[in-house]
Amino acid sequence: MALPTPLQMMGAPGSPYSRKLRSLLRFRRIPYVFILQNSFEAEKLPGAKVPLLPTFYLPDEGGEIVPVxxxxxxxxxxxxxxxxRSVIPPDPALAFLxxxxxxxxxxWLTKCMFHYRWYHEADATKARRILPHWAMTDVSDERIAPVQKMIGDRQIGRLxxxxxxxxxxxxxEESYRRFLAAFDVQLxxxxxxxGRRPASSDFALMGQLTCLALFDPTPSVLTAERAPRVYGWTEVMEDLSGMEVDQDDWASANGLPDSLRGLLVEVGRFHAPFLLANADALARGADQVETEIAGRPWVQKPFPYQGKCLAWLRDSFAKLSPDARATVDGLLEGTGCEALFR
Ligand SMILES: N[C@@H](CCC(=O)N[C@@H](CS)C(=O)NCC(=O)O)C(=O)O
Known part of the structure; x- marks a missing residue:
């Protein structure tokens, strides 16, 4: 269904998902306005049921503008x-990947992002200082100091x-270092x-990398030292509005470089065992996920939203045609991801 433009999007500079969608809209040349969270303009908008960034304001079936x-x-x-300027590969097998x-x-990478932002002192100190200034700059240091402390304490409590x-x-941390190595080879x-045009997963990576590569000191140094190519790519992804693309720029399934499989191996090593153990804990009503990831123990509280993520992925897998399914099976074999769909 058609949507009125400019799209209204509320977000914040430090929110990886806001950055993901803002750069996607720029690439797609979809007119939008960016409304800063907590701003005067944002106060006039209806609140979302689960307040998450970004929030879009779009017509529902009856034409009423609602937060999404x-x-x-x-x-x-x-x-x-x-x-x-679609961001979904036309080959259904690649759209699934x-x-x-x-x-x-x-x-998964958002675990890296949030961990690095708040776990080590140097990163937490920078985040605590800067984050409140994304919402307000025309205030005194005395007024901002308690906000800095409050935000830091709250976010550290959410680790x-x-x-x-x-x-x-x-x-x-190991998963981030391994991701950097694998993505560097892919690039x-x-x-x-x-291929030669960005897909929605590129924007998702870019969103997390605006924090990991560009903002938080510990992972930023790591990225600049080990994978300067990834650092540069992240900055370029910010605005691809001037890039011209056509259909031939999409890769074909049999022309994918081995390095894409290298990334799927990382998904299989870290994300897949987490998704499976999380879903299992949710199904049993357990209060802890306890498993092994990459040969080491993993414990955390179950995460209901990520249980839904696994169900959505399985649903998409189940909808693949026999041909697309065969292609996907071939590409996932031996990566550890196939365990998600057995
Ligand atoms: N699955 C959501 C995740 C959005 C999300 O988690 N946003 C974070 C900030 S990046 C948020 O709003 N957290 C609540 C808060 O900061 O109060 C998406 O893809 O948009």
Missing amino acids: TDSTPLIRRFEQAFED DELLEDYADE GVVGSNEVTAEVI QNSRFLF
Whole structure:
């Protein structure tokens, strides 16, 4: 269904999902206005049931403007409403892998993002200082000081929600170092994940990387030292509005470089065992996810939303045609991801 433009999007500069969607709208050349969270303009908008960033204000079936969140389905809705410059690979097998990599970026790399932001003192200190200034600059240092402390305390208290704790910290950091190495090789072979034009998973990676590569000191140094190519790519992704693309720019399933499989191996090593153990804990009503990831113990509270993510991925897998399914099976074999769909 058509959507009125400019789209109204509320977000914040430090929110990876806001950055994901803002750069996607720029690439797609969809007119939008960016409304800053907590601003005067934002106060006039209706609140979402679950207040998440970004929030879009879109017509419902009766034409009433309502708040809508969740970047992954929003991207698919924009595909229906605006035709040009699609971000979903036309080959259904690759569209499925795009969805899987988007989930890894949104749901696993965000563990890295949140962990690095608040776990080590240097990162937490910078975040505490800067975050409140994304909402207000025309205030005195005295007035901002309690807000800085409040935001820092609140976010550090939430580390456990994403699964960052003393048991898991090293697994999370190892997963980021391994991701950097794998993505660096992919970028040497291909400008984006699925060829010479960006897919929704590229925007999902970019969103998390605006924090990991560009803002938080510990992972930013790591990225600049180990994978300067990834750092540069993240900045370029911010605004691809001037880039011209056509259908031939999409990769074909049999032309994918081995490095894309290298990334799927990372999904299989970290994200897949987490999704499975999380779903199992939710199904049993257990109050802890306790499993092993990459050979080391993992403990955290179950995360109901990520239980839904697994169900959505399985649903998409079940809808693949026999041909697409065969292609996907071939590409996932031996990566560890196939365990999600057995
Ligand atoms: N699955 C959602 C995740 C959105 C999300 O978690 N947003 C974070 C900020 S990036 C948020 O709003 N958290 C609540 C808060 O900060 O109060 C999406 O893809 O948009």
